[in-house]
Structure formats: structure tokens, C-alpha cells
Amino acid sequence: MTQLALVIDLNVCVGCHACVTSCKEWNTSGVAGFLSDDRPYDRDPTGTFFNRVQTFEVGEYPDAQTVHFPKSCLHCEDPPCVPVCPTGASYKRAEDGIVLVDYDKCIGCKYCAWACPYGVREVDEHQKVMKKCTLCVDRIYDPALPEAERKPACVMACPTSARLYGDIHDPESVVSKAIREQGGYALMPEWGTQPANHYLPRRRTEMRIHKDELERADNPLKIDGLLPKPALKEPALDDVTSW
Amino acid sequence: MNPAFSVIFLTTLIGVGQGLFLALYAAELGSAFELVPPQDSRSFFALGAALALGFLAAGLAASFFHLGRPERAWRAAARWRTSWLSREVIVLPAFMAAVLCYGAAHYLGLPATLMTGAVASVLCLALFVCTGMIYACIKFLQEWATPLTVVNYLLLGCASGFAFATPMAAATGNGLVVPLAAGAVMLSLAAWATRAAALARNRRIKPKSTVQTAIGIKHPRIAQKAQGFMCGSFNTREFFHGRGGQAMSLVKWGFIVLAFPAPVALIAAGTALASVPLLSAAFITQYLGLIAERWYFFAQANHPQNLYYQAIS
Numbered sequence: 001m002t003q004l005a006l007v008i009d010l011n012v013c014v015g016c017h018a019c020v021t022s023c024k025e026w027n028t029s030g031v032a033g034f035l036s037d038d039r040p041y042d043r044d045p046t047g048t049f050f051n052r053v054q055t056f057e058v059g060e061y062p063d064a065q066t067v068h069f070p071k072s073c074l075h076c077e078d079p080p081c082v083p084v085c086p087t088g089a090s091y092k093r094a095e096d097g098i099v100l101v102d103y104d105k106c107i108g109c110k111y112c113a114w115a116c117p118y119g120v121r122e123v124d125e126h127q128k129v130m131k132k133c134t135l136c137v138d139r140i141y142d143p144a145l146p147e148a149e150r151k152p153a154c155v156m157a158c159p160t161s162a163r164l165y166g167d168i169h170d171p172e173s174v175v176s177k178a179i180r181e182q183g184g185y186a187l188m189p190e191w192g193t194q195p196a197n198h199y200l201p202r203r204r205t206e207m208r209i210h211k212d213e214l215e216r217a218d219n220p221l222k223i224d225g226l227l228p229k230p231a232l233k234e235p236a237l238d239d240v241t242s243w
Numbered sequence: 244m245n246p247a248f249s250v251i252f253l254t255t256l257i258g259v260g261q262g263l264f265l266a267l268y269a270a271e272l273g274s275a276f277e278l279v280p281p282q283d284s285r286s287f288f289a290l291g292a293a294l295a296l297g298f299l300a301a302g303l304a305a306s307f308f309h310l311g312r313p314e315r316a317w318r319a320a321a322r323w324r325t326s327w328l329s330r331e332v333i334v335l336p337a338f339m340a341a342v343l344c345y346g347a348a349h350y351l352g353l354p355a356t357l358m359t360g361a362v363a364s365v366l367c368l369a370l371f372v373c374t375g376m377i378y379a380c381i382k383f384l385q386e387w388a389t390p391l392t393v394v395n396y397l398l399l400g401c402a403s404g405f406a407f408a409t410p411m412a413a414a415t416g417n418g419l420v421v422p423l424a425a426g427a428v429m430l431s432l433a434a435w436a437t438r439a440a441a442l443a444r445n446r447r448i449k450p451k452s453t454v455q456t457a458i459g460i461k462h463p464r465i466a467q468k469a470q471g472f473m474c475g476s477f478n479t480r481e482f483f484h485g486r487g488g489q490a491m492s493l494v495k496w497g498f499i500v501l502a503f504p505a506p507v508a509l510i511a512a513g514t515a516l517a518s519v520p521l522l523s524a525a526f527i528t529q530y531l532g533l534i535a536e537r538w539y540f541f542a543q544a545n546h547p548q549n550l551y552y553q554a555i556s
Contacts, residue, residue, distance in 0.1 A: 044474045058462045086319035086329035108311020117383045119548025122477040122478030128311030
């Protein structure tokens with residue numbers, strides 16, 4: 001069985017919102033219709049988005065870190081939003097595990113949004129149906145696109161490669177390896193929703209410099225590594241001698 | 244949660260309709276066992292069933308205002324295997340049809356009204372369970388995820404229905420005023436007890452989700468600095484009611500007074516004085532109290548998604 005998912009590396013995300021705008025651009029232009037905005041250039045703008053980047057401050061100044069936190073549908077393996085839907089408009093695809101909304105069946109009762117602890121479903125105020133991340137289901141299987149581009153728009157847009165995409169049920173996939181080897185975790189595990197999307201934690205980043213990175217291996221004139229010799233008259237630290 | 248008046252009117256109005264039907268059927272059962280004087284089929288049972296049907300239809304009409312796409316509402320019957328909302332969508336019209344049959348049987352003088360009423364009563368109780376479970380089954384809305392939610396829907400609906408049946412019996416001048424008033428008082432007191440139990444339970448709730456589990460960072464001090472947008476979104480409009488603690492407390496004490504002791508006192512006075520206006524005032528008071536109760540029920544529920552929307556910037 002396949003479970004497509006995103007793995008988001010919080011250690012790498014710089015909070016640039018490129019995934020948000022790319023997601024909005026792709027999904028407002030698709031066959032499923034636009035993602036409506038109201039008063040986009042006016043006071044109190046609002047609109048429907050599948051993806052948001054939030055920012056949290058962890059710790060207290062000066063021992064604080066800024067964590068940028070992209071949030072979209074987690075495509076839970078046991079999605080609480082699906083069984084509550086009275087029409088069957090909200091469903092989880094058996095073949096790849098994507099949780100989708102059939103916009104032609106949705107009656108806009110908002111019950112699925114109540115039943116999602118993550119707040120990733122948003123009603124489109126103009127189409128009056130519930131909308132959510134589709135994992136760019138209209139991109140990832142499109143044979144007209146080059147194979148390398150058959151990825152969600154947010155993954156394509158991320159300038160720091162903070163967003164990984166793949167099948168978390170395939171132990172050899174890039175996402176499974178990232179979860180396994182870099183401490184990937186799920187959000188709100190207390191509700192047993194088993195989110196497919198995972199997050200990679202912030203890590204301590206240490207700079208490791210080896211000698212051969214400072215000196216060229218061939219070092220033709222043997223001058224790499226030599227310290228500059230100051231002139232006789234130049235001041236030195238102890239002001240006595242520099243030779 | 245931000246209370247939606249469509250749902251408030253749906254749940255309170257069908258509660259009155261269900262309770263009124265149960266009051267009628269209790270009266271008929273009582274007269275069958277010769278505990279209360281028998282009543283006229285047309286002027287009491289058929290009229291009462293018509294009024295119950297009116298409340299149920301008004302509730303059903305209110306529910307359509309909650310839907311973004313009301314023209315597709317028929318689709319909501321599809322997922323009865325998994326969704327309590329879908330079950331309610333099936334049981335509510337079924338119960339309305341049973342009440343219609345019950346009223347028609349009384350109006351036309353057909354036999355087997357007791358059997359029809361029994362079927363309708365089962366559907367009535369099933370409807371209370373469906374309505375309550377819609378809220379009680381969402382486990383992370385911890386204020387709702389308790390059997391008390393279902394019990395409260397049942398008792399509050401029954402109490403308001405009996406409170407409506409009492410002035411109706413008084414106005415049609417039959418001998419059921421005292422037993423119906425006794426029923427209304429007992430149900431109101433029982434509902435008072437269970438609603439107070441739910442309030443006490445909810446006061447001690449410890450949220451299972453915290454901002455730490457929400458973003459998966461185990462640090463005691465986490466403060467949101469941006470929620471991804473400067474103005475509102477569906478997430479801020481649907482899940483926040485935006486009222487302060489003072490308003491909440493006003494609504495809470497308002498419904499505690501209006502829904503329970505006030506109607507009980509009015510029913511007692513109205514029964515003692517045989518006054519239809521006082522008994523009617525009791526129902527109206529309780530219904531206003533129930534609107535406040537339902538508003539508070541929704542407003543009190545604290546959705547875990549709110550953890551992601553604590554600060555704009």
C-alpha cells in the first residue's frame with residue numbers, strides 16, 4: 001500500500017512562504033476551480049489557502065529560536081474528518097492515501113472541519129464547499145509533466161528543500177529514510193490520527209572543518225597553509241618583535 | 244467554537260418537538276393504563292402532533308441555513324454507516340413521518356395509535372442519540388466528548404417539550420395539566436442536575452493537546468509570532484467566538500436561571516393558579532434559556548486547532 005506524504009524539515013525552513021504562494025497559484029488555476037479571495041488588496045483581506053506558514057518563538061530571549069512551521073493537511077492514515085462526512089464527499093484514496101474532498105458532493109456543513117484537530121480544512125466562501133490540500137493530485141500523476149516535476153507545487157517551490165515528498169510506506173523512499181534517520185515526528189500524536197506528513201526537528205548545527213578543506217590537496221607552490229609574514233616594521237601583538 | 248444560530252435553533256426546536264411528542268405519547272400510555280383521564284383524539288393528540296411537527300419542521304428549516312450548498316442536502320443520507328450527522332439526517336424525517344402518522348391516526352380515528360406512537364417514540368429517542376452523538380463523538384472536543392452530552396440533549400429536549408405540552412393541555416381545558424406539569428418540573432430538575440454535572444466536568448478539563456504537541460517541540464515556553472496571515476481566515480472565524488469571560492459568564496448564569504429554576508417556579512405557580520399565561524411564560528422562559536444554553540455549549544468547546552491561531556503577529 002502506498003501512503004504519499006510530505007516531510008517538512010523545520011531545521012531548514014526559513015519561513016519564506018514560497019510554498020504558500022506556489023500552492024495557491026497552482027490550486028487556484030486548476031480544473032477544480034479557483035480558491036477564492038475576498039478584498040485581496042483592501043482592508044481585512046481573507047481567502048482560502050491549503051497551506052500556511054506560521055512562526056513560533058521557542059524559548060525566551062536571548063535563548064530563543066524562531067521556528068517557521070508550514071501547516072497543511074497531514075493526510076492522516078486514520079483521518080477523523082472522513083467518517084464524519086455525511087455525504088461521502090470527504091474520502092481517503094485507497095491507492096495512495098491522499099485525503100480529498102469531492103467538491104461536487106460537499107454540502108458545506110463544516111462538520112469535517114470540526115472533526116479535524118489540525119485546522120487544515122477551509123471553507124471556500126464563494127463555492128461554499130470545504131477545501132483542503134490535495135497533495136497536488138492533479139500534478140503528481142500528470143504524464144504531460146516531466147517526471148522530475150511530478151511533485152506537489154509546494155515541494156517544487158521550496159528554495160531550501162525543506163519539503164520532501166514520497167511514499168512513507170516504502171522503507172527505501174527519501175521520506176521514510178528522513179523520518180527514520182532524522183527523528184521525524186507526527187503532530188498531536190495523542191489523538192491517534194496517525195498523520196502521514198511528518199516533521200523533522202530542529203537540530204544543533206555544528207561546523208566541521210577538515211584540514212584538507214583549508215589547504216588544496218596538491219598545493220603546487222606549497223604556499224597554502226603558510227601564514228603571511230609581516231614586514232619588519234609592522235606592529236605586532238607584543239609590540240616588540242614580529243620575527 | 245463560534246456558535247451558529249442555525250444549529251442552535253435546529254437542536255432546540257427539534258428538542259421541543261421531540262419532547263412534546265413524548266409528552267403526548269406518555270399521556271396516551273397513561274390513559275391506556277388508566278393513570279390519567281383519557282383525552283380527545285382530535286383536540287389534544289392530533290393538535291399536539293401537528294404542533295410537534297411544526298417544531299420539527301422549523302428545526303429542519305433552520306438546519307438548511309447551516310449548509311453552504313443546501314440544494315445538495317439530500318446527499319447527507321449517504322454515510323449513515325459512519326456518520327452520526329448522516330444518521331440524524333435519516334432519523335429526523337423518519338420521526339417526522341411517524342409523528343404525522345400518529346397525528347393523522349388520531350385525527351381520522353384510526354386504531355393502532357399506541358403502536359404508531361411506540362414506533363415514533365423509538366425514532367424520537369434515536370434522534371436524541373444521533374443529535375447528541377454528533378457532538379459527543381468528536382473526541383478532541385473534550386467539552387463535548389462525554390455521555391453527558393447525549394443525556395443533556397435528551398433531558399433538555401424532553402423538559403422543554405413537557406413545558407410546552409402543559410399550557411397546551413391547560414388551554415384545551417383537559418385534566419392533564421397537573422401530570423404534565425409534574426413531568427416538566429421533574430425533567431427540568433433532572434436536566435439541571437446533568438447540565439450542572441457537565442459544567443462541573445468541563446471546568447476541570449485538562450486539554451490533551453498543547454502548543455508543544457501541536458508543533459512537536461518539547462519546550463515549556465513557546466509563543467506564536469505569526470499565524471500565516473494578518474487578517475481573518477475560516478480558521479479564525481469558525482472556531483473563535485471572540486467574547487470575553489464576562490459575556491461567557493453572563494450567558495452561563497443566564498441559562499442556568501432561565502432554563503431551570505425560573506420555568507420550574509412559573510410552572511408551579513401556573514399550575515396552582517391554573518393560569519395559561521403563566522404556563523406559557525414558563526415555556527418561553529425555558530426556551531430562551533435553552534438558546535443561551537446551546538450558545539454556551541458551542542462557545543465553551545475549545546477546539547485544538549485554536550492552538551495554531553493564538554497570535555496574528
